[in-house]
Structure formats: structure tokens, C-alpha cells
Amino acid sequence: MDRIRIVGGNKLNGTIPISGAKNAALPLMIASLLTDETLILDNVPRLADVAQLQRILGNHGLDIMSKGKRPGDHEYQGQTLHISAANIIDTTAPYELVSKMRASFWVIAPLLARMKEARVSLPGGCAIGTRPVDLLIMALEKLGAELQIDGGYVIAKAPGGLVGAEIDFPKVTVSGTHVALMAATLARGTTAINNAACEPEIVDVADCLNKMGAKISGAGTPRIVIEGVSKLHGARHTVLPDRIEAGTYAMAVAMTGGDVQLAGARPELLQSALDVLTEAGATITPNNEGIRVTRNGAGISPVKVTTAPFPGFPTDLQAQLMALMACAKGSSHITETIFENRFMHVQELARFGARISLDGETAIIDGIAKLRGAPVMATDLRASVSLVIAGLAAEGETMVNRIYHLDRGFERLEEKLSACGATIERISG
Template sequence: MIIVDGPAELGGEITIQGAKNSTLPLLAAAVICKGQTVLHNCPRLSDVETAVRILEHLGCRCRREGSDLIVDNAMTCCEIPNDLMRGMRSSIVFLGALVSRCGEANLYFPGGCELGPRPIDLHISSLKKLGVEIEETGGCLHCRAPHGIVGNYVSLSFPSVGATENLMLAAVCSHGTTIIANAAREPEISDLAAYLNRCGGRIYGAGESCIIIDGVKELFGSEHRIMPDRIVTVTYMAAAAVTGGNITLKDVDNTHILPMLSPFEESGCEVRQLGGALNIMAPRHLGAVRHIRTMPYPGFPTDAQPIVMSMAAVGSGTSIFVENIFENRYKHAEELERLGARIKVEGKVAIVEGVEQLFGAPVTSYDLRGGAALVVAALAAQGRTEISGTRYIHRGYEDIAGNLSSLGARIREFAGSGEPEAEES
């Protein structure tokens, strides 16, 4: 449980952690690479711990040295049991890596936050075009490539990040050339490609809508510094915004933040980019964020939508949100209403009428970013807010309570009762 006594005005500086959504596919890539992989700036998250358990089950040896995670590839099997697969949604990215390394794989359907249907059909149909035979029995995927991975042209019906990553991991050691059309363009895709190329891969065009992969015979592990987490960056920016704060965030890639700057500028915040750092100075009273429409990169990311909604809840005026990625990404709205927010949800549209003051109350986190949104809102609320379901927050935030406390928030976290019944996490 996280307890916040608000309001508080934040000030100071913190360093941004490595990106969760980059770390997980990089750990899957370690399956393909012979020898040792060293990932610098690796965040301590429950999702990363799950990925490490998967690697150790496969036979790899993993150890931490400070912020570095070291993986020695000594694989002994190509199966991932149900309990490990259900630990996180991103576990499906091991599919392409395992088939690439072993020529076969047996794993179960993944878990994840309950954000509505997120079928892996696109992953399966795309890998089939590379010569992978996939059968499903009792929730288990039996995969094999009897003739090896064969390069091909694959056009994605939607620029799925996970499907793009799976194709990259499968095709990097394939026979021939693979072209991915309508590929995801997120910075995390570029980070994965940079690591694979450092290990001997030949991947061109990552970060654009067309990626070309010339298959190589084998890859060898290398060192890589994980990119900073852009969603965590925006979370702390929002925390400063709702408290009228002035904070500096270090180790930020400002180019990754550009698609998310407009709501901060519209609400009256002053954002200054300082090389590898970012400073945000918020006004005493926020304005509305007006109109947010989530889209694939370089559009506004769905992961930032709940967090910016907390800003809109205390902004003067009306803000409109349109969620185009996930069907069930407004669970946090009802919890924000418990704090006094005025939000009306109709289908994929949420209309937020800003209020002058939120008030502390018991609330529950039901997913990762919704939990972060509740923490942000609690910083602006008068009185005490108790947030349960914090295991979701731990999936993507490294010591969020400690970081906010260092900026002046009255916040603490402790283990105890009050956690919601376990869903797939």
C-alpha cells in the first residue's frame, strides 16, 4: 500500500530509470546471443524479475552488479511454464527469440494488466510467414521451424510493438531477408535493433515504418545501455504539474518526450530541455489539456493517457480523451472520481471537467499506469490517500515512493493488507 498526505509542492531533481518496455525485449534477445549480455541502467522492477526467472528456467545464469544485469547464456531448454508466462504480458516476446535460438518453443499464453482484448494472433500469423509452424493445445503454443526461419515480406495490419519485436528477434538469425511493413516505430524498437546490431545483426530502418533484416548466422552477446523510460519521465512531469512544482529530471532523452509535450504546454507548464535533462516548472493553477487522442508512435502513447488525466482532473476547463489502443483503459477514472474528480466515460471517450480541489480517499490500482495516475492525483489531493493494488505499480516504477519523497512529497509505502484480489499481473 502507498499512503500519500497531500498536497505537496515538489522541487529538486531525480534520475530517470531505464525503460521497462525496452528491458524486456532486450532480455529476450539475450536468449539468441551466445556468450554474455550486459545491460546497463537496468531497472529493478517486478516485470524484470519475472523475465529473469524465465531466463534462469531456460538455463541462463543471471546476476546483478549495481544497476547492471549480466546474463550468461547457457540454455538447456526451450519451454516456458504457465506460471512464468502469466507473470507479464510481455513474456510473449520470448516466442520469437526461442524459435530463433532452438528451432522450436513451447509456451503458454501470457498474462498482463487487464486492459481489454490484446490478442496475440498478429504475433502468430506474422511468425508463420517466416516458416514457423504453430499449434495451440489447451492454452499452450507448440512452435517449431522445421526448415529454420526463412526471410519473407510481412505486412502488419496494425503497428504492434510486440509483433514487431517478435519478428525482429525471429528474423535476425534467419535465412534470407525479412521486410516488416507497417512496423511499430516506438523508441524501444530502435533500442532493440541497436543492441541486436551491436551483437552482429543486420537490421535497417528501425524507428521507421519499414524495417529490413538481413539474416545472419549467429549473434554474440554485448554490452548495452538501456534507454531512459519515457513514460516514467512523463509521470514525474505530471507529478510536478499537479503540485505547482519545479523539478529537474536527469538522464532523459528529450526526443522521446516530444509526442507528450502538448498537454503540459497547454496546461501552462514551462518545459525546458537541458541536453540530457529536462526541467518542468508548473503554474499555481493548471489549465485544461484540451484534447488527447492516443495513437501509435509518434502519436500520443496510451500508457501516458491515465497519467495526463490526473492533470486534467485539476485543470480549469474541459479536457477530452479518446482511447484508440485499448478497450478497457479507463478503470482509473472511477478511482479518480473517488478523490473528487469529475469524469464522464462513454465508450472510448472520457470527458474531464477540472475541479479546484481533490480530496484524499482510499483508492485501488487495477493496472500499472492507472496506479501511477492515482499516485499523481494523490499528490494534489487535500488529506490522506491510501492506494492499494500497488503490485501493479511495481511492474514499471522503481521506488516511486522514494523518488517522490526526495522531491518533497509526503509519501510512504509499506507491505500490508488491502491489496486487491490477484488478477493476471
């Protein structure tokens, strides 16, 4: 199994290209099931999760052609996928595929909307809490689907097609909003999603669906209205830049010091995180090319942060911020409100010498002057990159084990960091 070796202490200087957003690319690929015409997606990141979803979609009979750079493209503009769901040969998504990635459960929505049936395994994925699918099932039932759970599979049928409805989510759910949005595009009549997630990735998927002929308004607000249409067509769409990747590298620069241009990053997608970094002592300068992040000389100031749905501070940057606060001058508080098990990185950060105590859903981090390199183990996607950030600033050598989690969400991580002066390498086997 691959590992990453880091020798800490180098400042980061240079340019880091920001890839397409994983959390938009996956639902956009799934949305291709809604049409028998070709959907072309540009700026798709090369990630393990993307490759896994290609296998899952291939199992349904989709034809996916991958192209790299087009002539004249920047090197970081990802791959272009041509996805054709002209012939769906199977409406079952089996356990051995779905169990490896939670988002693949979402195929239930377009399969049900277009094929009027689906049989999808209950999901697996990161071990950070229950993240149940009950709200997704509720949304599909509101649209007229008949659902039952049998042998670990959700069996969904809508023999007469889906019908528009009012869907009231009791809490904000990104996955529920994606599922309701996709299913409602082909439902008869009007659907309103209330208490919808407002994340930029929801807006990106809605924009793409509208290019495909859907009639969606209000994406990015708590109420999304969808006028159902009988058929969607093909389209071409560019995946928006990954705000979590941009925030992660911004925190790495704040941690190590230096001066880095995050090429292609869009500040409005992660303003709350940029505000926290400014409070912590980094200088954030949006410009025409993206976002410039610098921290020269001054120490890291402590912060108090509570994770919240967009536009609040993202749960997906909580672990990275905790690594940064491990070297702050004072005591920081981070409260996690989204996922109940999302402090598994605390024990691993403690191996660097970090002083972190837990009080319910709040972590109290007492900053120390210097972390020490250590062998550590990744527990989930975002936790694993927090260990890389700590390793970049720690004295001596850090070895990060079980890095397959990193490959699920960060494209060419070692390349991007080493190009800016980090001593980091992947050790295979």
C-alpha cells in the same frame, strides 16, 4: 499487501532521476536468447517485471549475474545484468511463469530462431483488453514456422530454420514488431516488416541486436529490413531512459506545481506528451541534464488528446493525464484508441471527487478546483500511478491499495517523490 500513503498539497521541487525503460529492458533481456555468448545490459531498472523475467529466463537455463553501481556511476544508473544463454536446457515457458507477465511470451521468437522449437504458454498480464497474440503468430508463420495451439500453449517448430519473408502487419503492434525483429535476425535471407511500430524501444532493441552482429536497417520507421545472419555474438548495451516514467513525473509536477529536473530524460522520446503539458500550462525546458518541468501560480488549462502509436501521445500516459485534467479550469477530452479497457481508473479517480464521464472511447473530464484524498485501489500499472498523481494534489490523506502493479513499472517511486518534498510512504503488510 503493501499500500502507499500520501498526504497531498506539497509542491515538488528538486531532481528526479529517470530509470532505464522497462519496455526496452524486457525485450533486450529476451534477445539474449539469440546468442550463446554473454550479453551485458547496463541501466536495467530494478522492477518486479525485470525480476520475473529473470526467473523465466533462468527456467530456460540462462545464467544471469546482477551488479549494482560501478564505481563513479550516478546512483540512478540502474543495475548491470550479465546474461549468458550458452546452454538452453528447456524450450518450454510454462503457464505459471508466463501468466504473470505478457512480455514473457516473446521468448517464443528467439527460442524458435535459435533452437528451432518453442512451447510457450499463452500470456497473462494487465487486464486492459484482449491484446491477442494472433499478429505475433502470423509473423512467425510468415517466417516459415509451424504453429499450433494445444492446451493453452503455443507449440512452434521450424525444423529447417526460419526463412526471410515480407511481414505486413494490418495494424501497428509493438509486441509483433519485437517478435518479428528477433526471429528474423537468424532467418535465412531477407525479411521486411511493413507497418512496423516506430517506438524508441524498438530502435533500442534493434541497436543492441546490430551490436550483436545482426543486420537491421530502418528501425524507427514503418519499414524495417533485416538481413538474416547465421550467428549472433555477445555485446554491451545501455538501456535508454524510460519516457513513460519521465512523462509521469512531468505530469506530477504539472499537477502539484513546483520545479523539478528530470535527470537523464530525453525530450525527443516523449515530445507529444511534452507539447500537451505545455498546452496545459507547464513550462518545459530541455537542458544538458535532461528536462526541467515547472508550474508556478498559473492554473491547469484543459486539453483535447487522442492516444496514438509513437510519435503520437502514448496510451501509457493517458491515465496520468486524466488525473492532471481533473483539476483543469474547464472541460478536457481524452480519447483512447489503443486499448479498449483502459479507463478502469475512472471509477477510482471519481473517489477523489473528479468529474469524469465516458462516451464510448472518449472520457470527458470537467475540472474541479480541488480533489479530496480517499482510499483507492490500483487496477493496472499506469492506472495505479495516476492515483498517486491525484493523491499528491488532493487535500488530506490518500491510501493507494494493491500497489504491486506500481512495482512492476516504477523504480523507487516513493523515494524519488519524497526527495522532492512529497509526503508519501510505503506501508508494508
